[in-house]
Amino acid sequence: MNRSKESSVKSNVIWILGDQHRAQALGCNGDPNVSTPNIDNLAAMGVNFVNAVSGFPLCCPFRGSMLTSRYPHNCVPGHEYQLPPEQRTIANEFNDHGYHTAYFGKWHLDGYQEKLGRASHHIIPPDRRGGFKQWVGYENNNSQWDCWVHGGEGESAFHYRLPGYETDELTNLFTVYLEDMGQKQKEGSGEPFFAVLSVQPPHNPYISPEETRKRHIPANVQLRTNVPAIPKVQEKARLDLSGYYAMIENLDWNVGKIRRTLSECGLADNTHIVFFSDHGDMHGSHGQYLKTLPYEESIRVPFIISGETAFYNGRKTGKSQAMMNHVDIAPTTLGLCGIDKPGWMEGTDFSGHRLSSRDVGEQPDSAFLQSPTARGNVDKPWRGIVTKDGWKYVCFEGCSWMLFNLKEDPYELVNQAHNPQGVYASKRKELQEQLVEWIHKTGDRFQVPVS
The missing domain is CATH 3.30.1120.10 (Arylsulfatase, C-terminal domain)
Structure with missing residues (x-):
């Protein structure tokens, strides 16, 4: 696509995000235990934000911030807090600019208290789905082989169990959506789109399909230097990480499937791909597990902006040192599509690190970290x-x-x-x-x- 033709067409943008995927756990970021060729290719043809952090390393607060560009204490301050129904989101902004918006997968923003029962069976009403025009998801799920999704409303409402492994099945739904959008654009009836694929893996429990799990043996896992030489700590870390890396490789395979679908549908040249995670996972570093800690393994997240447009028309590649935080994701995504952030968003637009056509502007030289509520490993x-x-x-x-x-x-x-x-x-x-x-x-x- 030449420069003049691309400038007359609105860009599409997709988010692909896993849960609890620490930045260090990618081949392109130096982890010797995992093979992630598709994500590594995204980094090679895009921009890898190597300083990206999760300002509050916990699912619900991060998700509230990524959708609203509001800090957790101003939006979703803790686990199992509801995204205020009246709060505008990035979907509302894209809707207002003529985009179709769609969300597939984990939501975890309706404030459901899991002590009342399994969150995956909690039905989120349409007015609490963040303004997305199409929504197929679930509140929370910690059973990757038993994932239930719901969506629609009224007589078109549905709730059913996905037939296979969560990441694979959600990707199937996502690629069907991309095929539909591609067909509409070929027919001249399509809208530009913003679409989100949000999967639970590599969140615990650390299980994956056999074809990826069989490549990871606990005894062969190379631990990070800061995992103490305490037998029970190292044993647990290796066992968990063998499943964790297998889940990441399964996610990587699905990233490849999404890229192939974009290419087959004629969408690759005009679609930005943003890959990231909500927070990391300690996996035995400093003798700790899971998240909520300000250590590097917990707060550092992968953040890559990519797409086929890397090779022409003002797309920058390489590594960025920008201090990307959770509140910056929404304004940066809008900026990729030439939309300035609204005044109610608190974050910074870093799209100039990818697009030569966007000014970098004044940028923060630090990132704010917080845990407003006692949770997890810290009281x-x-x-x-x-x-x-x-x-x-x-x-x-x-x-x-x-x-x-x-x-x-x-x-x-x-x-x-x-x-x-x-x-x-x-x-x-x-x-x-x-x-x-x-x-x-x-x-x-x-x-x-x-x-």
């Missing part, structure tokens, strides 16, 4: 900051918690939060002042320690 709320030059500072109310120089100590083995020697005391004060600026800027009420 206190915390706030933190991670900077572009590689420093991380995290505190509780009344007490500093972490200070790491990630350039020198990427595995966070030496906590300098209470070291009065050398640069550390002055750096802690400097970072704490930056954190206060973030707290004030976002309307947070957290009280940092007295320096």
Whole structure:
């Protein structure tokens, strides 16, 4: 497609996101345990945001922020909190600009309390589906071979069990949608579209189809340097990771299927592909598991903007050092389609890191981290900051918690939060002042320690 023809056609954009997929667990990001050729190709022909973080490493808050560009304390402040029905989302903005919007998969934004029963059987009414014109999903599910989806309304409402493994079946639904949109565009009756595929894997339980699981033996897993040499910790980490990596390879295969479908439907040249995750997974690092911690394995997420348009017409490739956070996903996605972010969105548009036609503009040199509610591995709320030059500072109310120089100590083995020697005391004060600026800027009420 030449430059003049592309400029007259609106771009499509799709999100592909897994759950609990840490940034380190990709071939293109250096993990020796996993083969991800399709995602690696996305990175090779697109932009890999190597500093991307999950500002609140927990499913519900992240998902609220990715759809609204509002910080968790202003939108979805914790686990099993509902996205306010009156809150506008990225889907509303795309709808207003003539796009068809569709969502497939995990939602986890209706505030369902899982103590009442299995969330996958909770029916989310149409007015609480974020403004998407087409919606096929479920609230939450932790059983990849027993996934129920629902959608529609009135006489067209449906609720049924997917016939196979979750990622495969949701991808099947997603590719049927792409085929439909491609056919309509060929007939001249189609709209540009924004579509989301949200799958549960590689979230625990760590199980996958046989063809990928058989390639991963626990004893062969290479652990990260910061997994302590404690037998029970390493044994669990290797067992979990063998399934985790298999799930990622299954997701990678489905990414390849989506790319083939885009090509076959004539959509590849005008569709941006955005690949990311909601948070990471500790897998034994520092003796911890799962998420909610401000360590690198928990907060760092893959974030890649790609598509076939990499090879012409002003598309940038390579690695970006931009401090991408969860609130930045929606405005960046709008920017990819030439739509400026609305005033109610709090995040930054980073689309200029992919498109030469978009100004990069003023960019934050740090990312705000937070856990407004005690959850998971930490029994206190915390706030933190991670900077572009590689420093991380995290505190509780009344007490500093972490200070790491990630350039020198990427595995966070030496906590300098209470070291009065050398640069550390002055750096802690400097970072704490930056954190206060973030707290004030976002309307947070957290009280940092007295320096």
